[in-house]
Amino acid sequence: MNTTVSLKRLIPGLIIGPASWLGPYIAASSLFLPALIQQLDAQNKIQLVALFSTCGMVVAAISNMVAGYLSDRTRSRFGKRTPWLVGGAAVFMLSMILASTANSIPFLLVSWMLGQIALNFIVAPMVAWLDLAPENGKATASGAYGGLGMALGNNGFTIFAAMFLGQFRLGFIIFGIMTFVGTLIAAIIVREPSNLTEERIEPEKKEKISFKAAMKVFPRWKVGRDYYLALIGKLFQGVGNFSITGYLLFIMTDFLHKETAATQQSIQLINMIMLVFGIAMGFIAGPLSDKYKVLKLPVGLSTISLGIGALSMFFLQNDLGILIYGFAAGLGMGIWNSLDNLLNLEVIPDKNRVAFFLGIYNLGNTVTQAIAPVLAAFVISQFSFSSIFIVSFIFSAIGGLCILSIKSVAR
Template sequence: MSQKVIISIKRLVPALIIGPASWLGPYIVMLGLFLPALLQELDAENKVAMLALFAATGSIISAISNMVAGALSDNTHSRFGKRAPWIVGGAFFFMLSMIGAAFSEGVAMLLVCWSIGQVALNFIVAPMVAWLDFAADEHKGKASSAYGGLGMALGNNGFNVIGAMFLGQFRLGFIIFGVITFIGVLLATLLVHEPSNLNEKEEAREEKQHYSFSMDSLRQVFPAWHIGRDYYLALIGKVFLGIGNFAITGYILYIMTDFLKLGDQTQSGIQLVNSIMFFIGVFMGFFAGPIADKFKILKLPVACSALFLALGALALYLFHDMTGVTIYAFCAGIGMGLWNSLDNYLNLQVIPDKDRVGFFLGIYNVGNSLPQAIGPVIAAAAIGIIGFSGVFVVSMVFALIASLCIFSIRSVTR
């Protein structure tokens, strides 16, 4: 068996902050602001349905490409290691596809560019989450908090504050944020400086010679429920919470303009929400992990984080003004800050096969990409049935189910 790669936490932590922030931030800005704005320009009458179409297409592409990217990176041997070639390549092609989106003159061309971007994005995401396994066991909590708490907080909210400034120049925004992704991901990859794994090529060749496909081997890849129960519950919880979150964030522009009727206050409203959520998320990223380690609690804060998101959605449902927006920002900020800081750490504790951490982290990461696509689809259906209030009902219900899933995990008691 090849020797496990350990990367210094001093290099890994900044990379795990810069890396996810660099792909998630621009993507969230484009999905939540630039894409809806461009669709409104290209097809204003069908903008809600078109956004749902883009989301559904992205969902299918993300699910497939994430698994393919993870499998390819697991079996890659190069002087730059397993993950780096795919991560940098994905960032480069994502940048090119977003530049193409900026020059799209019709919905069809935009859909093609967006779809290529989804593939490229997952060739960043799937290998990058496996960087968590480069941390020594005693530092995995710090690595998880850096990736999920600080990196995801920067990505989810920090970039939207800047992105809102480009609402009047959203085509330029596609280009600028595509370039930001490439530069940030490249910097993070250089910080990690994954060592060569060319020495593993011969070992991998010998393993393939002894491998034969069977139903037993398939069951080993995806463990039965009684073996992987807690892992599957964590995965289901992640997907449901993500859907609850993106049901609102995916339509935040339309909520501000068509539902709350903020008009000229739309930009400031979006900046307020993301500023509050950003600072709370960063705070959680610094303190959630160390506090969880000190008091030996993990399941409880992760489960309660979903309840905070449900409370934030309830505020928007009850208060159709900036009061509701502010309460939502604080509650969702606490909820998503806690979740992003600790959910990867929780997943590390419930992985059914400790020898395949990278694989299971990659599958778990589908819980990031799928909700970003599925959430707006479900929200669009709710809008069509009962109006924009349906978005908040969807968010509450899915967040509550996510909380129940996490509370049902048995192997982590607190």
């Protein structure tokens, strides 16, 4: 049975929902967490950001798969996604409140790991709401989720969050509450239908605990080639993006040598430009993709644009470079966020496990934020701060080429 929800309900939920989890997470991971780590142990801040990222990557990968698996098999009067994402939002709020009270690195690490688990119980079920869209409106729904919702989350919240650089402990609390309230509002708007009568997905009994059954979770390359290329593309794109944004605070202070006020203004400028592009692409990219049946090309080229933006800061190292980065990365991320989830939906190898495969794909939004700082910390220590811009360009370009290599989506 194909359950659909009217776009009039689904689109507002797909804007408010991802903005509510991604915005506070981006604010906390790129601004509040580094600031608190710097307060607790300034001497080891680069290595500690990498440590938090590594631990977060492992926890996020496991919890995302578990969340997708459980969500796909849930039967409730509120549907299969809503109970998990609302519960995850409540625990994420609690974890941010705990982080705000941290006076030691170990306590902060535990609080942050709890938040990583909770976050993925929002992400994996919520992105599967895209499958509720009518067939002729899936690109529009994807544009709402990625182009508008994630643009607000990635950039809109960061503009506001920069105001809390001097009160980052309060920032943890406020943005944690925003996640819970926003997610709850999105769930109420979408009103996911009951699925109590839906047929359960049961594994074959003889393979229930076998290694062979476990290996079947992921299809062979021959079957899932295009899905894997999309996943690899997203991972490389994510590292290219977050190797810059994850260290944006330190880029401004340690690389460009800006004072606190100038740092705040530069971060707000970048995010304002990216927000405008993100919202514009949210309105434009999805409907144009539906109309002209073009998907792979804009998604692939968008990540290459992101890498070009990174090079501008490498070569110019001034406010003009920041401005060009904002425009190039804003255009790239606006198109990418609007269409990449739809691209993944097109190449999913098993339509009975939508939340699982979309959830794995969307690990690119959390795991790459963990990988990128680790990689950036390594290249900074081995070379210099400027090397992360080259890393961003190379990874973004490889990600774009992987997307363009997909065969089952013509253009």
